Amino acid sequence: MDFQKLLGALDVKKIAALSEKVDLGKLVETVSRMDEASLAKMMKMLERAGQNGQEKKIPEVNGDFYGLGKTLSAEDREIQLKVRAFMEEEIRPIANDYWNRAEFPMHIIPKMAELNIGGLIYKGYGCPGKSALLEGFIAMEMARVDTSISTFFGVQSGLAMGSIYLCGSEEQKQEFLPPMQRLEKIGAFGLTEPEVGSAVAGGLTTTCKREGDEWILNGQKKWIGNATFSDITIIWARDLDSQQVKGFIVPKDTPGFQAEKMENKMALRTVQNALITLKDCRVPESLRLQKAESFKDTAAVLRMTRAGVAWQAVGCARGAYEAALAYTNKRAQFGKPIASYQLVQDLLVTMLGDLTAMQTMVHRLSVMQDEEALLDEHASLAKVFCTLRMRSIVDHARELFGGNGILLEHDIARFVADAEAIYSYEGTKEINSLIVGRAITGHSAFV
Incomplete structure (x- = not known):
């Protein structure tokens, strides 16, 4: 090794600074006595140290690992991203404050109306007439930031408007659906x-x-x-x-x-x-809703919206996963980000696997809805599976945050709490399981 050539290639100021910390003569003498194997090992160590000193490029935080959002048309993808921007810019900054005060941000309703997504899948009456698949992605985008806002919109656009759309007379549809689509009537x-x-x-x-x-x-x-x-x-x-x-x-x-x-x-x-x-x-x-004559008519509304709840579970889980992933690259322990530890990576991969399974299930569910092939048991199975996996994901996310996980400022405490509501509403796990059980066995286990 030509040390003179090596030193000549170094910046003079760097050599001066290094000489204050290290006896260069002794260093050269020590290195000169090393055999080739020891020198090679030392050079690898120095190379790694140099790489650690450089700023690593961290991958973008993205919970859509299989790129399912790319299956949307360009026009629908634009609507999805517009909703995402609204949630990030208008809702995320205020979500924890309103959640903590148990108040609703009424001022966001006119802004949400500008998105023109009310009654998204209905045809006529001022509604966009879009696919159930896009509607699912929008429910996910909302719940990814704030499940409360997603629930507000789901009640408005799904349950309330859906009841009138499916069970109302033509006169009732003409009177109520247009102003509800514009969010002028809640x-x-x-x-x-x-x-x-x-x-x-x-x-x-x-x-x-x-x-x-x-x-x-x-x-x-x-x-x-x-x-x-x-x-x-x-x-x-x-x-x-x-x-x-x-x-x-x-x-x-x-x-x-x-x-x-x-x-x-x-x-x-x-x-x-x-x-x-x-x-x-x-x-x-x-x-009176003129086409609602029995609970079967009520169930038709619930079948449609239960699929939306499964998408909400995906959104809540995705928000928790993405928050945890971002946090593990910021939080350092023992001199390096906790994202670099094996146990942390194992938890993150477990979460991502569950999340991806949920996403592919609800994606297929919405395609079936668009094909008019969706049955009660299909929606119920998605509700059962997705809410169970959601619970697991928010639990793992809370674990990765450590003590900070109980602070509202990190969002994860809100995701953990809200997951409990999603798990229960639109039919409990047990009831939805019995709906699926009846379909696959031919026997009704309802009391």
Whole structure:
């Protein structure tokens, strides 16, 4: 090794700085006595040290590992990315604050309306008439940042508008769907009751009885999202005469209708859930959903929106995974980022595997919906699997954050809490499992 040539190639200032730290003469003498194997080993070590000193290029954080977003058309992909930009710019900066205060950011509704995504899959009535696949991606994009906002939009565009679109008369569709699509009129969906959750198909306690051209509604509804500020609420009730389930469009100022905000929730705190009390609430026949004659009609709405909940689970899981991945490259322990440790990488890969499986399942689910091949059991299986995997992913993400995981400022605590709500609503794991079980065995295990 020509040390004179080596030293000559070095910057003079660097040599001077190095000589203050190292006895160069002794270093040269030591190196000159080394055999070839020792010299080669030392050079490799120096090479690695030089590489460690350089700034590494960290891969982009992206939870869509298989690139499923690229299956959208260019036009639909543009809409997806527009929604992503809205969520990043308008929602992410305020999400934790409103969640912590259990308040809804009303000012974002006009901004959300500008996206023109209300009633996305419906045809006519000012609705875009897009695919269920795009609708799923939008639900995922919203939940990826804030599941509360995704839930608000799902109630408005899916449950409330969907009830009118599937079960309403032409006159009702013309009157309500256009302003709801523009988010000028906000809707809610009242099915669940204080004592009736999973058993709604077996008998609602909220009743309705016809008197002339009016229906008298009595009972209570619980967990009704948006209902503290909605303009209309879809109320499902049991007809005392026929014992069949019927649906009603109930304006907020209807006498006998009262919505009380539910307090002290640990999940989806931004969503304004209400306990609704109906006391001799009179609704005209013109506001009865004309095509809702039994619970089968209600179930058609739920089948459509249950697929959306599976996409929400994907979004919540993706948000948690991406937050955890980014954090592991910023958080350093023992002198290097925790992302460089084997146990951390193993957890991240486990999360990504679950997330990718969820994404491919809901992708196929929405394609089936677009092909009009979606059945109850298809939506239920996705709800079961995706919410279970979501729970696992947010749990692993919380673990990677360590103690910081319980601080709201890191977002992950909100994802963990909100995941519990997604896991339960639109049918529990057990109920959805029994729907799938009935389909694959031919036996109904419902009591």
